Amino acid sequence: MKLTILGCHSATPRYDAHPTSQVLEVKGNLFLIDCGEGTQVQLRRFKVKFARIKNIFISHLHGDHFFGLVGLISTFRLLGREEPLHVYGPKGIKEAITLQLKLGKSWTNYDLYFHELESTTSQVIYEDDKVTVTTIPLKHRVYTNGFLFSEKPSERNLDIEAAVNYKIDQAYFNKAKQGFDIENREGELIKNELITKDPPRPKTYAYCSDTAYYPEIIPIISNATALYHEATFLDEHHELATKTMHSTAKEAAAIAKKANVGRLILGHYSGRYKDITLFKEQASLLFENVLLANDGKVFDL
Template structure:
């Protein structure tokens, strides 16, 4: 599982300071999460293969999280994309994108599917044999969701040497990987654990931005491998959280701690702070394994 931060700053784009966008590579999928202005330029810089993005997840309809989407959709058209593109985001996203396509008389030459979200409950919104994606209902000034990306458990790993010694016919190997007990060539029942290992632990990633501190998301993201949680403010500005509906680094760490997360990644820093290390120090008072997002930074899990 590989996470590339394309942008992680709040408010307006600046020269070396991009609004929110991330790429999550998980089980052969490339998911784009949020798409602030200039995201397509960041995608090029990070050498992400545009064509392999088939699903885009937008948290909410503030500009710093989606103003780059229409440009990316248009560029896909210029690049002669033919693959379907699925957009997940709040109700309204279809209207605003299709209006812009209509005004430019530039329809896409690929299928564009909108999956508009309205629920305040966590929903399963994407699933295939390898991955599932659920919403994480957030609380911001406007309707917002985070997203939880989860690998499905893989097949068990076969201990080929043990299987040979126990005289198991190769025809049963797939059954074993799927977890079944089987009979060997002498008719003896072999329990699955004797010849297989547990599959690798499925990995998961939670994206939570923008939101106030919202402890009721903890059960949804429990035991997540890595969580990105916005930390617009430091604790000393905690009084700004409620009016702006943002969180502090400390609050992000409380979510990570209570959810037993593997790693906490902070981001969406207010431009008022010069020393981002203060975010890390503050969060580490609550939760140990803290990373700071930065534009262009890559995390491997």
């Protein structure tokens, strides 16, 4: 899993601070998460092969998370895209996008599918042979979901030396990787664990933005390899966070700790702070492995 931050600042786009968007690469597939104004330019700036994006996930319909979507969809049309595109987001997103395409008489010449979300309980919304995407219902001023990207378990790793020693015919190697016990050339049933090893633990990435401090998400994101959690405010503006249904750095860290995630990535910083290292400082009081998102930063999970 490779995460590229295209933008991680709250509110309005500025010359050097872009609104939320990120690209998650999972085993060669690109998933776009949120799409603030200017996302298509950020995709070009950071040389993301964006024709490879097939699925876009929108957390909520505040401008800094979706005003760039209609432009990206239009650009795909101009670039002659033929691959279908799937958009997952709150109910209403389809009308907002299609109305604008209609007004410009600019229908896409590729298939565009909207998957509108309105459930307030966690659900699987995407699945292929490598990844599952599950919603993480969040608490914000409008209907909002985070997204949990879970790799599917890989095949077991074959211990070729052991397999040869146990006289397993090569024709059964794939079956062994799938976890089956195998009869060897001498008719003996060989336990799978004798000839294979555990594959790497599947990775999970939890994206949670925007949200107030909301411990209800902990069971969904627990033990995630990495958690991106919004931290719009520092502790001194705790009341403002509560009022606007955002989180402080410390609250994000409290969630990370209780959910026992591998690492915490902070973002969605309010523009009022000049020095974002304070976010890390405050979160680190509660949780050890804190990283700061920044536009253009790439995290290898």
